[in-house]
Amino acid sequence: MNIADENKKQQRVELRKIENADMKDIYRWFSDSGFLEYYDYVPPIPMQEEEVNKIFEDYEKNEESDVFAIKLIEDNQIIGIAGFDEIVEENKVATLFIGIGSRDIRGKGYGKEALRLLLEYGFNDLDFHRIQLNVLEFNYPAISLYEKSGFKKEGTFREFVLRDGKRYDLYLYGLLKKEWQAR
Numbered sequence: 001m002n003i004a005d006e007n008k009k010q011q012r013v014e015l016r017k018i019e020n021a022d023m024k025d026i027y028r029w030f031s032d033s034g035f036l037e038y039y040d041y042v043p044p045i046p047m048q049e050e051e052v053n054k055i056f057e058d059y060e061k062n063e064e065s066d067v068f069a070i071k072l073i074e075d076n077q078i079i080g081i082a083g084f085d086e087i088v089e090e091n092k093v094a095t096l097f098i099g100i101g102s103r104d105i106r107g108k109g110y111g112k113e114a115l116r117l118l119l120e121y122g123f124n125d126l127d128f129h130r131i132q133l134n135v136l137e138f139n140y141p142a143i144s145l146y147e148k149s150g151f152k153k154e155g156t157f158r159e160f161v162l163r164d165g166k167r168y169d170l171y172l173y174g175l176l177k178k179e180w181q182a183r
Contacts, residue, residue, distance in 0.1 A: 153172070
């Protein structure tokens with residue numbers, strides 16, 4: 001067994017095309033304000049199936065997006081979504097997003113594995129020069145993961161988000177291909 005085989009053996013998740021059967025879980029997550037609170041900077045208002053369908057149809061049609069289901073290898077269960085949007089092909093730049101669906105599955109390292117796979121895909125297969133992301137200031141687990149993965153905090157959109165009557169900053173992080181390769 002070589003090192004690549006050993007890494008593959010330890011891998012617990014993979015990124016796959018979203019299938020119709022995955023949508024029931026995605027509907028559940030997007031109707032959960034607890035998931036939405038950390039997933040995006042728009043107000044965490046639960047969505048109806050039609051609204052979720054529209055989002056994913058737009059991803060499918062849009063050449064500036066590449067979206068995947070995060071699935072457990074052992075049982076093909078979807079545990080989250082991840083991908084790139086705001087892809088600017090001419091600049092070889094994209095914005096990354098990732099969301100682990102159910103609370104009981106978070107904190108087990110699946111997001112770290114999914115992020116690694118997404119970065120490999122973005123930098124190796126899509127040949128991005130830069131991958132960036134936005135993260136809410138109170139999403140401490142995500143910030144820790146991004147920083148450990150080499151992302152650099154590049155800016156702050158001060159008091160960008162209003163939640164429950166309180167203002168929060170939105171941070172901009174970036175990672176260059178050369179920085180990723182040096183890791």
